[in-house]
Amino acid sequence: MRKQGIMICGHGSRSKAAESEFGLLAAGLRKRLPEIPVEYGFLEYSAPNIHMGLDALKEAGVENIVAVPGMLFAATHTKNDIPSVLTTYQQKNPKLHIKYGRELGLHPQMILAFERRILDSLSLSHVHNGDLYDTLLVVVGRGTSDTFANAEVAKLTRIVTEDLGFGWSETVYSGVTFPSVGQGLEKICRLGYKKVVVAPYFLFTGRLIDRIYNYVDLVAREHSEIEFYKAHYLADQDHVIDTFIERIDEAKVGKHTNDHDHMQKFKDRLKRGDINIHHHHAEYKPSVDPYDDEVVHDHGHSHDHEHSHDHDHEHHHKHGVYKHISHPNGPRTMIDEGVCCCFMSQFPDQVIEEQRQINLKNGKKNNREKL
Secondary structure (H helix, E strand, O other): OOOEEEEEEEOOOOOHHHHHHHHHHHHHHHHHOOOOOEEEEEOOOOOOEHHHHHHHHHHOOOOEEEEEEOOOOOOHHHHHHHHHHHHHHHHHOOOOEEEEOOOOOOOHHHHHHHHHHHHHHOOOOOOOOOOOOOEEEEEEEOOOOOHHHHHHHHHHHHHHHHHHOOOEEEEEEOOOOOOEHHHHHHHHHHHOOOEEEEEEOOOOOOHHHHHHHHHHHHHHHHOOOOEEEEOOOOOOOHHHHHHHHHHHHHHHHOOOOHHHOHHHHHHHHHHHOOOOOOOHHHOOOOOOOOOOOOOOOOOOOOOOOOEOOOOOOOOOEOOOOOOOOOOOOOHHHHOOOOOOHHHHOOOOHHHHHHHHHHHHHOOOOOOOOOO
16 A cells, blocks of 8 residues: 655745744644654745655655645635645656645634634633624735635635624735735724724734734724734644644545645646746745745735746746735835835835825835834
């Protein structure tokens, strides 16, 4: 019988804490699956990269690999980048058989994990109907140019609002799309609620989480009449581990539907010539720019554009411009607030100048301390 192994594919972060937390997730899976080798790797920023993790499985004698994305939603990383890396590796190692699973998504266990974090922030073990009618919920999603991935965050907001019975709720995004966290928080303060829970639907820590919590602190200082509660990100809760186990089992037997067969869809696009296989993601290079982080470097751009493969520098590739890049409540509101250079380059000069004038009018300082 061919030996099986598990590969968990993450995005990567320049936050060492995020790397460590992803490692804890893999450790949790190893504890639950003691008979099966489990490795993990990242697309970029962090080591080990995905190739390294696959190499470790191969060296352990594994021939059948089940790879699952450590991603909450199916945007470009899940649909294109990880399949590209896995396909490249498969081509170089034809004796291996790699199956690819689906994202964590809005699995019931993930929703339970998220609701647990929200209740913990309020120091509650449970709620009765009416307990939270005086409280507003703000769900913070990652944000991408993939409309359907963004819509899943809004769907999550509605599910949790009804499950727990919040008086009102809003969905905001930490990058790329709109409304941005800052804009969203400023607007909800006008609704009259005296208690606000801000809940990031994120797996792990990182600069994005720091930025979100710092925005909450900033708005809280300006609105002392409102009590803000910051929910913890998901991390390696048992509910999250349970979801990974189910996604692994689905991939083993090919249980996922056509809608969630990301590898087959990737191969179909590849065959049509809609996309190309890229190799840069598999090649980890140490960070050289402390601000070129995952903060807004979302890759929600289309990956059918050209990439520079000059690996003397990390992660050079051209970004497709997000169609709502100039939206008044979107990422332009973060101009001069630590947005990475590759994303800043998407803004037309006119938009940058307009936003700086708006910021000055509203009392914001250019180049203020990064949130």
